[in-house]
Amino acid sequence: MQSVDLTGAEWKKSARSASNGACVEVAHLARGYVGVRDSKNQDGPVLIFTPQEWEAFVGGVRDGEFDI
Numbered sequence: 786m787q788s789v790d791l792t793g794a795e796w797k798k799s800a801r802s803a804s805n806g807a808c809v810e811v812a813h814l815a816r817g818y819v820g821v822r823d824s825k826n827q828d829g830p831v832l833i834f835t836p837q838e839w840e841a842f843v844g845g846v847r848d849g850e851f852d853i
Contacts, residue, residue: 791831796827797810807824809823809824819833820834
């Protein structure tokens with residue numbers, strides 16, 4: 786995968802995130818890419834998803850595919 790610039794990324798946490806800090810942050814990046822990182826380790830690695838990968842994941846969440 787080509788490099789994705791994270792400069793100026795606006796990271797957001799869900800309003801439903803727990804106050805214990807155990808959550809992830811998401812940033813919408815250039816060219817439709819999406820970054821995901823651990824909110825406790827903001828300088829750590831970032832997972833980068835293509836627009837198609839992100840849409841498939843969000844669609845699965847909406848459809849209940851990951852419900853326990």
